[in-house]
Amino acid sequence: MTDTLTQEAAAYFFPPTDMPSIPVLGEHSRYPVRRIFCVGRNYADHAKEMGVEVDREAPFYFTKSPFSIVESGTTVPYPSGTADYHYEMELVIALGAPARNVAVADAGGAVFGYATGLDMTRRDLQLAAREKQRPWDLGKDFEKSAIIGPITRSDCFAVREQIIQLNLNGARRQEARLSDLVWTVEELISHLSRYYELGPGDLIYTGTPAGVGAVVSGDTIRGEIEGLEPVELAVGDAK
Structure with missing residues (x-):
């Protein structure tokens, strides 16, 4: 047994980083994060405020490393390399079943659950x-x-017409309804599944409403979606 453990330890040049994970409401087990997909311009009013139009032919995406995940209630330092650090409040889909070339009508079966999220951006x-x-x-x-x-x-x-909103230092900055999403949960999963073998551990940040803006050190953010636990963040000093 000792030889086996020694060989396993020697398989890496340095200790591998622990898998990021997220709590699940009311449960002891945690949800391990494998990948993060983010949807761009999925609210028409946000696209307008950014000076662009919604691409209604197909959704488009960018990705974040799973190691960018931070749990709600954390204080994060103001990031390096930027003077324009923005909040973006979003509904997050957590997948729990494989999805490959899945039809829109069947895509909901791949969903494990939902969460509130912030896509923080060096604008x-x-x-x-x-x-x-x-x-x-x-x-x-x-x-x-x-x-x-x-x-x-x-x-x-279940995603219906719930209000999605964000308060900065107690003042409302973003508010819309989930029914305002250009591409629905099922449409996003179906479309992404044409290009990726989606599965458990994959998160999809579904886009942000209008009202995005900058934060500075000392600011506090609280994002809410009716029926989900809120997401909270405090902005600390730059490192």
Whole structure:
């Protein structure tokens, strides 16, 4: 047994990082995060405020590392490399079953549950990349940029016309209804499943309503969706 353990330990040059995971409401077991897909421009009013139009032919995506996940209630430092750090409040889908080339009518069966989430963004870097038609990685995929609340299982929550909202320092900044989504939960899962073998551990951040804006050190954020646990974040000083 000792030799086996020694061989296993020697298989890595350094200890591997633990798998990120999220609490599930009312349960001891946690949800391990494998991948994070994010949907761009999925509320028409947000696309308008960003000076672009919704692509109604098909949704489009960017990704975040699973290691960008941060649980609700955390204080995160103001990130490096930006002077325009923005909040984006979103509904998050957590998948619990394989989905490959799944039809829209069957896509709901792949859902494990839902959560509230914040897609924190280095907006100045994102817009600079967009202007040059480059990927958004520097603006979107960075440490502690995917904040998420506890997951509520899908048998306890159904997406309808619930209000999605965000308060910054107690003042309302974003408000819409989930029925305003350009691409529905089922449409997103079906479309993504044409290009990826989706499955347990995959999260889909479904896009943000209008009203995004900047935060500074000392700010507090609270995002809510009726029927789900809220997501909260405090912004600390830059490292």
